[in-house]
Amino acid sequence: MGEADLSLAPLSDPFVPELYRTVRVTRELRDTVTLELAPLSGKRPAFEPGQFNMLYAFGVGESAISISGDPAEEGTFVHTVRNVGAVSKALSALEAGAAAGLRGPFGTSWPVEGAEGSDVVIVAGGLGLAPLRPAIYHILANRDRYGRVSILYGCRNPGDILYRHELEQWRQRLDVDLTVTVDHADASWHGNAGVVPSLIKRTAFDPHDTVAMVCGPEIMMRYSMNALRGAGVSEKRIYLSMERNMKCAIGLCGHCQFGPEFVCKDGPVVPYSKVARIFALREI
């Protein structure tokens, strides 16, 4: 009542963005860029693979964007943004030197430590590779801590393949099994064709000792869950990253609810066992 403690006001308000400057822009695809953002003052906060930030474009608004950079590197936040609407368009238009607002990092992370000692299967669809890239960097940098490592990546068209140069580097490694597939092959494509969940049964891993990390369109994740469970991987060891409308990212606006979960704070990365009850239902 009358005597609650007012002295708890924090130094920074979780609703208020910090100022960042764009230090590098890389065009990835026709509609997708990677931004490197450095704080105007102070150190870039630490983050874990799978977490996201709220990026603010002046006057337009905020969007939840996953961190796609290497957690071992300091100094900047790396984000890969696809232009699909007002905010993402303004973010994609940022040029080197331009200012942006940023709040974060928020949310849960991929179990890169929990997966140590086990086989790892990473399943990505389209832009879903962006939030998985920090986990891949971490796992490859600490390769000896893991069993077999497989990366399965699917895109709609060959022109949608993200981080092509890096994929080629990873493919050259003898300690990683990387497979890329496209839904619609064209004359220029000589690789696999077909949807990414279909690669799962062709992949070598020990189902009883595997951690799977899955991110992509919801339908692709649904099929991937089925394929992984079909292969015998426990629901507790299959992780996925959820996407829901987000306004606050701090558990206060209600927008990101998925059943009892607030995707912004209980997710975005969740073990499938936590959401299996409702994942297959429509319009949750």
Next chain:
Amino acid sequence: MQDTMTAGSKAVLSSDALQALIVALARQGYTVLGPRVRDGAIVYDEIASSGDLPAGFRDRQDAGRYGLEPREDGAFFGYAAGPQSWKRFLHPPAQTLWSAQKTPDGFTISREEVSVPKLAFLGVRACDLDAIAIQDRVFCEGPYRDEAYATRRANVFIVAVNCSQAGGTCFCVSMQSGPKADTGFDLSLTELLDGTQHRFLAEVGSEAGAALLAELPHEPTTGAHLAAADAIIDNTAKQMGRHLDTDGLKELLQASLSHPRWEEVARRCLSCGNCTMVCPTCFCTTVEDHTSLDGFSATHVKKWDSCFTLDFSYVHGGAVRTSGAARYRQWMTHKLASWIDQFGTPGCVGCGRCITWCPTGIDITEEAAAIRASQCVKEESDGGA
């Protein structure tokens, strides 16, 4: 008689003391907010004297219906919850969070300073007290706190009023939130009317409440006063217009996400969102970004939102909850089930507002009962097979 007041202390006030109470709060710097009649309904607004209170009114409420009628006895608080709750004062419908100003090499951001008026709420019912406690959990106990809410909340003085008259859509007894205010107030009042005398039994809930009561002209209580107050509350509890069976309700609803009743209620629901706006616990917000005409300054404004809008669940490519059935299901299962997972309490206090203010008279208690009934039928037939 000793006159040191502490939490739980009781005293009897004459009905004139209500005016003294308002004056004392104003003297302490509080803006006093209380019930008033406006546009045919009882709303909460600033009051300057006890003459502003809706004395001599009662309300008639039913699904989709609300009306005021005169009452003979001149009771100040002889009505139940009106269309507004106290939510609008603690969690305002629109709030600027911060603003940004263009500079030659980018922009700056400044946090909106929260002005914190000292507010006194006069006439908070038990259900609404519980609703405030629920919003306290939502806004102050997560990993992140809504500082603006916490600051406003810390400056509120609460005078609760125990209900002497249940409304036609009330079910606080089912939700165990009323009709008597047990905690969360500075001072509580029970209005005692016995034909000849008009008095209040006051109960202290905090030190601030004790100090205030000590300032008011008061008399010691007698056994008869206490018995009269208990009888009023017992009587109100028996008048509940609605009932909700909460036994195993969370599990029941969470197991009924594909129930045909959602489609059925969606045929009646207009997705207008009234239920979420009048609900004292619904907390969802959206944000809007505005730029000045010259493009040099921008604001980031938080506004009440409703899970009944299509935009609420929009992600690139379309809304997640396109059907009315999915939106009603989200609302009701949130209120009565997933809220318990999230905050350890249901998001419903049984105030009945969503029932009264639904233009088509959809009744949350009836919807829950319908799902329970068909579930029972199913279990019976399963069992009999």
